[in-house]
Amino acid sequence: MRITTYSANGETFYGAVTEAGMVALSPDFPAWPTLYDAIAAGGFDTLIKAAGGKAVTHSEFQYEMVMPNVRRILCVGVNFPDRNAEYKDGSAQPKFMSLFPRFASGFTGHERNLVRPPENHTLDYEGEVAIVIGKAGRRIRQEDAYDHIAALTLCNEGTIRDWVRHAKFNVTQGKNWDRSGAIGPWLVPFTDASQLDDARIVTRVNGEIRQNDTLNRMMFPIRKEIEYISTFMTLQPGDIIVTGTPTGAGARFDPPRYLKPGDTVEIEVEGIGTLRNGVEDEVLA
Numbered sequence: 324m325r326i327t328t329y330s331a332n333g334e335t336f337y338g339a340v341t342e343a344g345m346v347a348l349s350p351d352f353p354a355w356p357t358l359y360d361a362i363a364a365g366g367f368d369t370l371i372k373a374a375g376g377k378a379v380t381h382s383e384f385q386y387e388m389v390m391p392n393v394r395r396i397l398c399v400g401v402n403f404p405d406r407n408a409e410y411k412d413g414s415a416q417p418k419f420m421s422l423f424p425r426f427a428s429g430f431t432g433h434e435r436n437l438v439r440p441p442e443n444h445t446l447d448y449e450g451e452v453a454i455v456i457g458k459a460g461r462r463i464r465q466e467d468a469y470d471h472i473a474a475l476t477l478c479n480e481g482t483i484r485d486w487v488r489h490a491k492f493n494v495t496q497g498k499n500w501d502r503s504g505a506i507g508p509w510l511v512p513f514t515d516a517s518q519l520d521d522a523r524i525v526t527r528v529n530g531e532i533r534q535n536d537t538l539n540r541m542m543f544p545i546r547k548e549i550e551y552i553s554t555f556m557t558l559q560p561g562d563i564i565v566t567g568t569p570t571g572a573g574a575r576f577d578p579p580r581y582l583k584p585g586d587t588v589e590i591e592v593e594g595i596g597t598l599r600n601g602v603e604d605e606v607l608a
Contacts, residue, residue, distance in 0.1 A: 324339060324371045324511070324512060325339065325508075325509040325510070325511055325596070326338070326339055326340070326348075326358065326367070326370055326474075326510045327340055327345075327358075327386060327389055327433075327507065327508060327509035327510065328357070328358050328386075328388065328389055328390065328391060328432070329381070329385060329386050329387055329432075330384065330385050330387055331345070331384040331385070332381075335387060335391075336349045336350070336380075336381070337349045337357065337358040337361070338374070338380070338381075339370075339374035339377070340508070340509050341379060343379045343382065344379040344381050344382035344383075345379065345380060345381040345384050346374055346377045346379055347380040347381060348370055348373055348374060348377075351373060352366070352370075352373075357390070357391070358389065358390050358510075359390045359391075359393050359394070359561050362390070362455060362457060362474070362560050363561040365457070365560060367457060367473045367510075367512070368512075385432070385434070385435070386432035386434055386435065386507055386508055387431075387432040387507075388427060388430040388431055388432045388506050389432065389506050389508070389509060390427070390455075390506070390561070390563070391427055392427060393427050393561060393563055394559075394561065394562070395424075395559070395561075395563070396424065396425040396426065396427065396562075396565065397422055397423075397424060397425075397552060397563070397564050398422065398423050398424070398425055398451075398565040399420050399421065399548055399564070399566055399567045400420075400421035400567070401417070401421050401542075402420065402421075402541050402542055402543055402566065402567025403536060403540055403567060403568070403569045403570060404416065404540065404542060405536075405569070405570035416542055417542075419551070420542075420543040420548065420551060422552070423493065423494050423495055424495065425480070425498055425499055425504070425565070426499050428499070428501055428502075429481075429498065429499045429500060429501060429502070429503055430502070430505055431502040431504075431600070432505060432506075432507045432508070433505065433507040433508030433509075433598055434599055434600070435502075435505065435600060435601075436600060436601040436602055436603040437481050437502060437503060437504065437505065437582065437588070437600050437602050437603070438500070438501060438503060438602075438603060438604075439503075439582065439583070439584065439603070439604050439605065440500055440503075440605050441604070441605060441607065443483050443485050443486060444581060444583070445484035445485045445486075445574070445579070446481060446482070446483060446484075446503060446581055446582045446602065447481065447482045447483075447484050447572050447573045447574050447581055448481060448526060448528065448533070448572060448588045448590075449478075449480040449481070449482060449526075449568035450477070450479060450524050450525070450526030450534050450568055450588075450590035450598075451477070451478045451479075451480050451524070451565050451566055451567060451590075452475060452476075452477060452519070452522060452545075452566050452592055452595070453475070453476045453477065453506060453564065453565045453566065454472050454474075454475055454513070454519075454545060454549075454563070454564050454566060455472070455473050455474040455476065455561065455562070455563055456471055456473065456559065456560055456562040456563075456564070457471065457474065457513075457560050458470065458471045458473070458560065459557060459559050459560060460549075460553050460558050461553055461556075461557040461558070462550075462554055463549050463553040463558070464550060465546040465549075465550045466546075468545070468546040468547075468549035468550055469513070469516055469519075469545075469546065471549060471553075471558060472513040472549075473512070473560065474510035474511060474512055474513055475510070475518060475519070475595050476507060476508075476509065476510050476511070476595065477506070477507065477508070477590050477591075477592060477595055477596065477597075477598040478504065478505070478506045478590075478598070479504050479506075479588055479598060479600060480498070480504050480568060481500075481504035481505070481582075482494075482497055482498055482503070482504075482572075483497045483503060484497065484574045484579075484581070485497070505598055505600045506563070506598075508597070508598055509596065511594070511595055518594055518595075519538055519545055520538070520539055521537075521538075521539070522537065522538045522592050522593070522594070522595075523535070523536070523592065523593065524537075524538065524568075524569060524591070524592050525590070525591045525592075526569075526571065526588065526589070526590050527589045527591070528580075528582070528586060528587070528588055528589075529586055529587055530587075533571045533572070533573070533580075534568065534569045534570065534571035534572070535569070535571070536569035536570070538566070540569075541567055545564075545566055548564055548566060549564070552564065582602045584602050584604050585602065586601065587599065587600070587602075588601075588602070
């Protein structure tokens with residue numbers, strides 16, 4: 324089952340994705356006006372059950388960022404061994420993971436264009452798996468970490484590379500340009516450890532494979548990410564953790580291969596799906 328947020332006829336809905344179109348669920352749950360509200364209330368399983376046997380309500384629609392009003396998105400940086408080597412600074416594997424926040428306004432949905440701003444053209448791609456927390460927890464043990472995941476999705480953690488170098492100790496301003504990345508196309512229920520432990524992530528730009536690696540090579544596995552993050556903050560249902568990208572981003576080529584209008588980026592993980600986005604220049608008013 325796949326659950327997403329979409330727009331149709333000037334309205335926004337969440338619902339189930341079928342081959343024939345969308346099955347709107349949000350009208351049936353007025354207490355949960357958004358998909359984020361449903362997950363925050365512990366209702367994801369209820370949505371899955373409610374979708375069974377319902378008729379398609381929309382055959383024409385646009386995907387939206389899967390949880391456009393999510394309150395907290397935390398991203399794990401430099402989380403594959405080859406990514407650490409890409410920095411060419413001679414540093415060993417770090418003792419602790421790098422973390423930074425992203426905001427919902429920085430993301431668009433599946434089949435929507437990423438936006439390259441006029442201020443800087445170093446728009447880059449980063450294909451990643453994202454997890455959605457379904458059960459609150461603080462100081463979660465690694466062996467219990469997967470019990471706190473409700474769903475999985477994909478992220479193109481788009482970055483304006485020059486702007487991550489504007490300050491010494493943070494990358495926030497390079498990571499949060501409006502609609503510079505994407506999350507989606509949908510949420511799939513997390514039911515089995517193999518969905519993450521055996522997962523391979525592939526990123527293609529215009530059909531060319533740029534990133535290709537398996538999550539079991541992460542320096543900080545997802546169980547560790549949940550343990551570490553929940554040490555300093557209580558994870559809440561609806562929180563998103565973007566778990567890290569493999570080597571092969573455009574900035575690491577010589578010369579760099581940044582995204583430009585007309586490009587198509589696809590991020591694929593078997594069992595989750597394919598997140599596809601074009602690229603356009605921002606149109607100034």
